[in-house]
Amino acid sequence: MSVLACNGGTPVIEPAEFKRVIWPPVDEETAELLKELYLSRKWSFNSEMEQQFEREFAEYHDAEYGIFMANGTVTLECSLLALGIKPGDEVIVPGLTWIATAMAVAYVGAIPVFADIENDTLCLSPEAFEKAITPKTKAVIPVHLYAGMADLDAIIDIAKKHNIAVLEDCAHMQGGKWRGRGVGSWGNIGSFSFQQSKTLSSGEGGICITNDRELADRLYRAKHIGYSRFDAQGAALSGPPADLPCHNYRGLAFSALLLSQQLKQLPERISRMNEFYNDLKVIETIPGIRLQAPGRQASPQGCYALEIIFDPEIWGTAAQASAALRAEGIPLSSGNYGPVYKNMLFNCQNFRNTGCPTAEFIGTQAVSLSHTCMEYKEMVPVIEKAFRKVYEFRKEI
Numbered sequence: 001m002s003v004l005a006c007n008g009g010t011p012v013i014e015p016a017e018f019k020r021v022i023w024p025p026v027d028e029e030t031a032e033l034l035k036e037l038y039l040s041r042k043w044s045f046n047s048e049m050e051q052q053f054e055r056e057f058a059e060y061h062d063a064e065y066g067i068f069m070a071n072g073t074v075t076l077e078c079s080l081l082a083l084g085i086k087p088g089d090e091v092i093v094p095g096l097t098w099i100a101t102a103m104a105v106a107y108v109g110a111i112p113v114f115a116d117i118e119n120d121t122l123c124l125s126p127e128a129f130e131k132a133i134t135p136k137t138k139a140v141i142p143v144h145l146y147a148g149m150a151d152l153d154a155i156i157d158i159a160k161k162h163n164i165a166v167l168e169d170c171a172h173m174q175g176g177k178w179r180g181r182g183v184g185s186w187g188n189i190g191s192f193s194f195q196q197s198k199t200l201s202s203g204e205g206g207i208c209i210t211n212d213r214e215l216a217d218r219l220y221r222a223k224h225i226g227y228s229r230f231d232a233q234g235a236a237l238s239g240p241p242a243d244l245p246c247h248n249y250r251g252l253a254f255s256a257l258l259l260s261q262q263l264k265q266l267p268e269r270i271s272r273m274n275e276f277y278n279d280l281k282v283i284e285t286i287p288g289i290r291l292q293a294p295g296r297q298a299s300p301q302g303c304y305a306l307e308i309i310f311d312p313e314i315w316g317t318a319a320q321a322s323a324a325l326r327a328e329g330i331p332l333s334s335g336n337y338g339p340v341y342k343n344m345l346f347n348c349q350n351f352r353n354t355g356c357p358t359a360e361f362i363g364t365q366a367v368s369l370s371h372t373c374m375e376y377k378e379m380v381p382v383i384e385k386a387f388r389k390v391y392e393f394r395k396e397i
Helices: 028-040 048-060 074-082 099-107 126-132 152-162 213-223 253-263 266-285 318-327 357-365 377-392
Strands: 065-069 090-094 111-115 137-140 165-169 189-193 206-210 289-291 305-310 366-370
Touching: 028 253, 048 065, 048 206, 048 253, 065 074, 065 213, 074 099, 074 165, 074 189, 074 206, 074 213, 090 099, 099 111, 111 126, 126 152, 137 152, 152 165, 206 213, 266 289, 266 305, 266 377, 305 318, 305 357, 318 357, 318 366, 318 377, 357 366
Parallel strands: 090 111, 090 137, 137 165, 165 189
Antiparallel strands: 065 206, 189 206, 289 305, 305 366
């Protein structure tokens, strides 16, 4: 009988014994506060709870304004509207990201242009970004993906040179900082998601942050059917700009409360994940294995998941390797998003692909370890043992 668990051997650890955070987190204090909020009937319409979370989150990320919304896709759409992106404009996005980054561009009638990613951070390559620029380019959306950060210094320098707006997609990066300053506060606008699996989760929810007062007003009006932040519900004192389509993309006070509670724990959570990452680098001593690199100026690095990349000449396909490792009890996913334009849910027909060979490679040779597994660094020796075992007997996969 083979030693490998995938072939009938004994696993390194039973899956139920692998420590991970049960997600989303719940606690009795938050449950009581939710009850109070429910009884208050102050559930939406720019409620006190929404405003409190907007202030807390913006301050945490070193931004002046926060605009809370229904989810992290409409935050991208409203950001593009606030920036004045119009039908026919081009917006550069990385080839590897969730489809929402590109679909938000299509929702406003603009054209998503796919540029390749860096081989180490797996985020937008500044060189590929600059090569993709045309006279039609009006914005770029660097995505801080999984456990990496886009090179904000280089990307913003290029964008300024070409008069291009920068919209940071921070859906994976709650609490991350670049050179000690919060992600999302470097570009014109930062967009965050609080979907069920995110590091801060409210089931659904999103927020935009900015240091630009005019953009903050346009963002608020875009998500709240044209009202300004200072208008009472049903008593608008001014209308939205003529060039700004406005929607009802309001968030709920319940979501804001959940997030406000979780935000208190975020620094400790990120610290534990960074310690886990530093310890896990030991598996890079195994031939053909490397971890996604953090942002070059990350301090600290936020995290949604961590990509582990397999050299096909040593391991074969990542799918084969991850299946063997899952059998050993290591909770890896079977893959990652893969190139946006190959995702079966991406049905946008009007896009431009400048060539994304690195995104294509990562799409087949990387697997994910969720942030829910990255708060227990005592599991690192177990992961290392499993990787070494599967490496030793990899010909049996």
